[in-house]
Amino acid sequence: MRGKNAFKFWSVIIATAILVVFALTGLNVGKDKLGNNIQLIKSASSIRTGIDITGGVSAMLEPAAGESDPATLKTDLATVKALIEHRLDRQNILDYFVSTDDVNGRVIVEIPWAQGDTSKNATKLIQDSVVTAKLYFQEVKVSDQIPATSAPTYKPGTKTPAPTKKPAGTPAPAIYNLDGGQYVKVGSVILQGTDIANATSEWDAQSGQHVLLKFKPTGQQAFSSATARLSKQTPKGLLGIFMDEDLISAPSVNDAITQSTAIITGKFTAQETADLADKIRTGNLPFKLNVVQINVINSQLGQQAYTVTIYALLIALLLIMLFMLIYYRLPGLFAGVALLTHTALQLLFISNTGITITLPGMAGIILSIGLAVDANVIIFERIKEELRSGKTLRASVDAGFKRGFTAVLDGNVTAIIAAAVLWYFGTGAIQSFAITTLIGISLSFITAVTFSRWMLKATSDWDIATHPWLWGVSKKKKDVELGEGEVAK
């Protein structure tokens, strides 16, 4: 072994070693303030994992029937996306992914949990931060259906009291609870969230902690006529502020408010007014959203599943390397090295491009390990045949790669077609499978074809490596096959 071939051989060996080390540890260039490694090349352990692994929630939302206008759907969806992102930011949830599907008119929200965080109530989060749509003002009065004093009190662990019998006749109006009081709606909506230009959390000595509302001209007019009416009532009328079907505040109206601003006062903390102002400001989705699909994954289960698939990857890799080594001997050893390079490259590619891996994605990586050796199997079988037909080792290796190549190409093209179609039609987790198989198939061209070719060519003129046993061809068998030579070519 000398010259160009030797150089290629050792390049592959060294490259494999380096790639495996990088895949395991990454390339670290010092530490940041928190003591974490700064990675120039990210290791396999920093692969981004999908919410089926980290745990988290994914929801698909659609405008409620008849609420969306096809003409403005696209911009409305963009507004929805921006609002949801803003709300999540305000909730201190920084890792999220919101996307819109303009064709089907949908918004997809994915929120992975931070590692080890099991405290989140996903449904509540989606309800509060994502779905809550409309803010409106409507007159309310204290409910006289059920005296407030006998209102059922719920304690955790006790049985729910039987619902109170409603008087026959007209159905009872919906009752809204707020700070122990019960209210019912009166009349129609006075003001929409869209009539409000801005809302801020303020404090002054006179009113204490409060929310300052600034109206748009339309809002100012509606608000002034409504407050004029309510302030004349005895007792003073109550103005309910609703977020969808939640009553969030019900201040009494003392005077007609004719200017462009108003304040909401109450026994508020600074946090509460900030939240309220926020809800008012961001509470104006263009339409009410329905959750058409929600998946919540418990973080513990996902992590456990991920660990299992990592073990599966290592075991499969080892098994296949062993199989190739035992069955094909020296070429099998090189196929094993190429497979190691393949796996390391694939993991590095995924971690450094920031592709998100799901559990099916892991299955795709493992499957592509099983499929990557196909190229080697085709070529090695061909080399064996050429050897049996009496060719020299050198010539057999050349012929094996030359003749095997079209078959390898065919296999890869058809697999790529299938994976690409799956990627196009699939959803979320399945797309990750399509992507990892695509990457795996493409990489196997470099590793299983080129790298193992370099290694085999280099060793085929290395005296010590030319013993027939190393190539899986026995002398005896060779004679038998040679007898058939005219047929086997």
Add this chain to the structure above:
Amino acid sequence: MFPFVEKRRIAYIVVGVILLAGIISYFAHGFKLDIQFQGGTEIKYTMKDANFNTEKAQSVISEAINKSVSVVSSKNFEGTMNYMVVRVASEQTLTAPEILKVQTELNNAGFIVNVDPQITNINPSIGAEIMRNGILAVFFALLLIIIYIAFRFKAISGWSAGVIASIAILSDALLMISVYLIFSISLNESFIAGVLTVIGYSINDKIIIYDRIRENSTGRKKGSNVEIVNLSIFQTLTRSINTALTAIMSLAVVFILSTMFQISSVAQFAFPMIIGVAFGCLSSIFIAGPMLGAYKEANAKNNARGTTSKSRR
């Protein structure tokens, strides 16, 4: 050498029997659809222990949300975790407030449920859409691959080989579907992914055998079409089996480990691919190759007898 071509009818019968069983199962109980395709709601709470009354939980939930639900108790593989699984019929899914209400009411009724349950809630229309996309994907992939075959086989063995290869991969897909029908395994997107992967894998097997048939018949080989096909299948046999073996090996590791640790989503993913790869490998050896051999032989006989003969094999 095994007479692959001569014994081809055994393979046809085996395939026929499985397909027939699939058809009978279809009329007997139809397809079973996963929640992913059918839509519905499933909530899986982790429980402290297995001592909870599922009937009581069922009545509490039904009363709270006024929808009929089923509640069952389940465990993980090691038996260390207990779950309460709440399911709602497919035509009814739960809204986010309803899910919250279920949680509150369960807590009020004395069931201590965690705030971090596993929830799968799929609107039936979305489920139908995912299924439609899956079926479209299978057809589209088949179409593209048949185009590829047509393009490739013009050089290899002509259109007839392309048609036979397409029949073989179609039968692979149908066999997979039959297995799911016979054993009433629910279909989901993982199954579609399995079918697509197998289609992509299986055609490759056929191309390699056909490639060898072409090579052997254009070379200086002597022998009838049947002999050449038998030889070609035999020569590529090790490759066919070894490739299927390595693919199945990697998938089997995934399947066994995920079944052991009850990661059903992953097990569901690997299973269709294992049976599909096995079918793909077997159909290349026992169907696609022999069928082409029989066709070529029949063709050759016809040519030899000249145009007067109408008898076909």
